[in-house]
Amino acid sequence: MDAVRDGNDAAYMTLFERHRASLYGYALRMTRRPEVADDVFQETFLRVHRARTTWASHQGSFRSWLFRIATNSIRDRARQAARRPEVLDDTFEPSRSTTPSDRIMLERALAQLPENLRDAFVLTAVMGMDHNEVAAALDITPDNARARVSRARTRLRELLEVS
Amino acid sequence: MTDQEFDARFGDLGPIEPPELVVRRTVAAYQTERRRGAVRVRVFAVGGMALMAALSLMVVSGPPDRGDPSTLVERGSGAVLPGVDVKVAVRHAAGTTERFATNQRYAAGDTLMFRVAATAPADLKLLREGVVLWAGHVNAGEVDLPVGYTLEAGEGAARFVVEGGAESITVYVPAVAP
DSSP states (O other): OHHHHTTOHHHHHHHHHHHHHHHHHHHHHHHOOHHHHHHHHHHHHHHHHHTGGGOOGGGOOHHHHHHHHHHHHHHHHHHHHHTSOOOOOOOOOOOSSSOHHHHHHHHHHHHHSOHHHHHHHIIIIITOOOHHHHHHHHTSOHHHHHHHHHHHHHHHHHHHTOO | OOHHHHHHHHHTTOOOOOOHHHHHHHHHHHHHHHHHHHHHHHHHHHOHHHHHHHHHHHHHHOOOSOOOGGGOOOOTTOSSOOOEEEEEEEEOTTSOEEEOOTTSOOOTTOEEEEEEEESSOEEEEEEETTEEEEEEEEOSEEEEEEEEEEOOTTOOOEEEEEEETTEEEEEEEOOOOO
16 A cells, blocks of 8 residues: 555556455445446545545554445445435345355345444455454444444344344 | 354355446546646646746647547447347246246246346346346356346335346336235
């Protein structure tokens, strides 16, 4: 990221390649609309470029900073969408490692979580972040991140009827 | 099931590759911003007087008032695109499979399956009422999408759309009996 801050093109593309699939997965699961996820994806990486000189390693990992930018972009769009009533539906994706029906079931359950639980759980369970990274990405405390993940897990267990 | 085991099931969902078109568009937008930044730095280096002189010249004999094509960001799906065709089959809970028909009402437990034929490699999306069920790349020829949609009791009528290439094909699926 230091090289990106200095304007290194190759370093930026390396970060782009490394994080593009995880960022798109997060955007798609949070927005549940591919056309919105497409825009969040592009806007996030452009904001990274524009704000590169403001990034500092002591503020946390690059990944949590990247997802914080994405989260802000998603929230901006949600606020705009709130002024335009839309019918949203659940969404799901096929699996590489589980059967399609299993994956659909999990994605459908995720889509039913409230946004403020879904973001924390997706970042933790799907993206593999720890509570400190999630806290930095969502601009909340680590204790709050842990509590949100726990509540999300409880809700998902109910939805999936897993004991 | 422990919390770790439970979370691991969701971990298998993993990242989702963005469509190739979105990747290209994003990289192009980034490169455009990079170029603009480089131009700004050079302009500042020239100094105030030179800038004023240049601006004066532009006012006197500037180019027509239109955008610089090199700074434009690619939007849309382009002009030359593959054609895509879709076939839908229904697998009943009993295990039999038949061709999908729009004038037939299907039951809970029936699974819709999609086969696409593309004239060239294409990025495709399968959507239900505007939200994605599957997105991925297919090669030219026929391929079965690796996802089936199982209908649930009481599910409302829905439009399934395959987007890709030059085509956007809609399949209307009637409501499922409660």
